[in-house]
Amino acid sequence: MVVARRGAKAGTVRGGIAARGPGNDSSGVVAKSAVIGAGAMGHGIGEVLARAYPEVWLYDPDAATLERAVALIRESVERLERHGLIDAQAAREAPTRVHTTTDLDLAVAGAGFVIEAAPEDLPTKQELFADLDRLAPADAVLATNSSSFTLAEVTKQVREPRLTLVVGSHFFLPAQIVPLVEVSRGAATGDEAFEATYALWERCGKAPIRVRHDVSGYVANRLQRALMREALAQLAEGSASAEDIDRAVRFGFGLRFLVRGPLAQRDVAGLGLASRIQTNPDDRERLDAGRRYLLDLAAAGHLGLAAGRGLLDWHGADPEEIRRTGDEALARAAALLFASE
Numbered sequence: 001m002v003v004a005r006r007g008a009k010a011g012t013v014r015g016g017i018a019a020r021g022p023g024n025d026s027s028g029v030v031a032k033s034a035v036i037g038a039g040a041m042g043h044g045i046g047e048v049l050a051r052a053y054p055e056v057w058l059y060d061p062d063a064a065t066l067e068r069a070v071a072l073i074r075e076s077v078e079r080l081e082r083h084g085l086i087d088a089q090a091a092r093e094a095p096t097r098v099h100t101t102t103d104l105d106l107a108v109a110g111a112g113f114v115i116e117a118a119p120e121d122l123p124t125k126q127e128l129f130a131d132l133d134r135l136a137p138a139d140a141v142l143a144t145n146s147s148s149f150t151l152a153e154v155t156k157q158v159r160e161p162r163l164t165l166v167v168g169s170h171f172f173l174p175a176q177i178v179p180l181v182e183v184s185r186g187a188a189t190g191d192e193a194f195e196a197t198y199a200l201w202e203r204c205g206k207a208p209i210r211v212r213h214d215v216s217g218y219v220a221n222r223l224q225r226a227l228m229r230e231a232l233a234q235l236a237e238g239s240a241s242a243e244d245i246d247r248a249v250r251f252g253f254g255l256r257f258l259v260r261g262p263l264a265q266r267d268v269a270g271l272g273l274a275s276r277i278q279t280n281p282d283d284r285e286r287l288d289a290g291r292r293y294l295l296d297l298a299a300a301g302h303l304g305l306a307a308g309r310g311l312l313d314w315h316g317a318d319p320e321e322i323r324r325t326g327d328e329a330l331a332r333a334a335a336l337l338f339a340s341e
């Protein structure tokens with residue numbers, strides 16, 4: 001990996017994946033891609049792209065973040081190879097394909113695909129997209145990894161005809177391990193850009209889904225939020241300890257979800273029972289109490305792992321060690337998931 005090095009092709013390669021422009025081969029390989037923001041998500045997304053594509057640029061205004069990104073990518077490819085998620089060649093080559101820079105112009109010059117993973121702040125993202133619209137090649141697809149803003153909000157300052165080339169591409173932490181990528185489209189997104197982005201992530205070994213509408217939270221975050229609302233409600237009413245509520249998910253239906261999603265699971269069990277279960281009229285009140293429980297903890301400074309306490313007690317835990325052991329376990333689980341497909 002090279003820090004702030006001008007790639008031989010930078011500024012000259014054309015490579016819009018939607019346009020299948022010069023610089024792409026016939027299967028739509030994007031010659032150069034760029035990831036904007038190299039924090040928790042960005043380095044993982046860069047690594048994913050580098051498994052399949054020859055030249056990936058990571059941009060971040062903070063040089064120390066870029067250095068850490070490079071170290072994390074090296075650590076990660078070794079782990080993924082050890083768990084059989086990538087082969088030895090990909091593990092060897094991926095890090096050499098990643099270039100880093102604090103110069104946005106350099107990062108996106110000649111890129112066919114650009115994905116933004118900057119902080120979740122709307123004005124920052126809107127300004128960034130105005131810059132990307134101006135700096136990136138006219139046929140480049142621009143994607144956002146925003147968790148909560150719609151594509152319409154993030155691309156408010158993007159002008160026609162680029163609007164046909166904007167897509168959502170939403171990853172899950174850690175992006176280099178969790179297979180899902182939610183590919184979404186806005187009102188003006190063209191079919192070609194949408195499908196080319198889906199194919200791009202498939203080529204990287206990810207498991208994309210198509211989100212047909214531009215909605216906040218895509219599909220998976222809205223599902224997660226529904227579960228979180230109920231988990232907090234149960235915690236607030238004292239049904240069980242935080243540890244036991246988590247065990248109920250991990251050792252109960254969470255395991256089944258590795259094999260079958262909730263809708264297929266419902267069909268397998270039969271719809272008869274589900275149709276007899278009544279909605280609890282007190283649900284609104286319970287869910288509000290759960291939300292208040294979380295807000296009270298946050299207001300008291302109990303913000304989770306980094307603060308030593310949140311919904312659970314993390315006193316004495318080392319966040320870096322928790323990240324590393326979590327990634328290790330997730331890589332093992334991902335290998336099992338792919339083996340059972």
Ligand SMILES: NC(=O)c1ccc[n+]([C@@H]2O[C@H](COP(=O)([O-])OP(=O)(O)OC[C@H]3O[C@@H](n4cnc5c(N)ncnc54)[C@H](O)[C@@H]3O)[C@@H](O)[C@H]2O)c1
Pocket residue numbers: 036037038039040041042059060061062065116117118119120121124128145146147148170171172173
């Ligand atoms: N963390 C998650 O679990 C998660 C999951 C899915 C999606 N996301 C989304 O991904 C995006 C990035 O989240 P993160 O957790 O990686 O945040 P982060 O804070 O770890 O990383 C953001 C990076 O962007 C850089 N940055 C600051 N200003 C910038 C600018 N103007 N242009 C480009 N980069 C800039 C920062 O230096 C930082 O390194 C957010 O939109 C977030 O909602 C996060």
